[in-house]
């Protein structure tokens with residue numbers, strides 16, 4: 001396969017930082033690829049991180065980034081505190097969540113785990129006859145030092161799915177293990193609801209999950225327009241091709 005010249009260091013292997021230079025990430029690419037596979041980061045988001053979040057836009061808003069930086073650098077994570085990133089589709093919630101997982105790895109050596117919630121439930125269900133693979137997936141999800149549950153509450157859930165999510169969330173809650181959640185719907189009803197007509201997560205998943213999550217997670221509301229199909233994304237695509 002043709003090796004593209006790294007756009008960050010232009011093939012030099014070093015990049016400028018505040019206090020000098022440091023090894024460019026491309027030098028560690030084979031290592032990070034393996035780690036990001038282990039973290040289950042989807043291909044579409046493999047190259048997404050803080051460096052390509054447009055500052056000031058949606059999730060790149062300074063107030064949000066400040067809160068996120070504060071979270072990553074603090075000890076909140078060791079106390080089981082997570083984040084609940086909520087906002088309409090296309091504003092960069094998944095991009096931000098992937099970026100946070102990567103920063104935890106880069107800064108603190110923490111190898112987290114990413115799951116789109118629906119995919120997780122599907123994978124569990126399709127192998128759930130008490131089979132080893134379902135048990136392994138569940139074990140990984142319950143024990144990961146930090147877990148991203150992407151797009152939680154995007155649809156009504158069967159009793160089975162609710163029970164499984166309940167088990168995952170309560171197990172992590174009891175073990176002081178953080179969860180980073182992204183969602184299109186509010187955790188609980190509030191005046192400034194993203195969409196006051198939408199059901200809340202509390203209504204969709206029940207009060208006991210919602211109250212655990214509101215205890216565990218700091219809420220980060222994201223406002224803005226859908227960035228899919230905008231110049232922002234088109235530029236990214238052009239860069240990826242070029």
Ligand SMILES: Nc1ncnc2c1ncn2[C@@H]1O[C@H](COP(=O)(O)OP(=O)(O)O)[C@@H](O)[C@H]1O
Pocket residue numbers: 048052053054055057058059060088089090091092093094095096182227228232233
């Ligand atoms: N502030 C931003 N800076 C850079 N890219 C962004 C930003 N907000 C959204 N995007 C891009 O828009 C697309 C949709 O974002 P995504 O994280 O999938 O949205 P959501 O999870 O909120 O539905 C992705 O390609 C993402 O990288």
Ligand SMILES: [Mg+2]
Pocket residue numbers: 093094095150151182
């Ligand atoms: Mg998303």
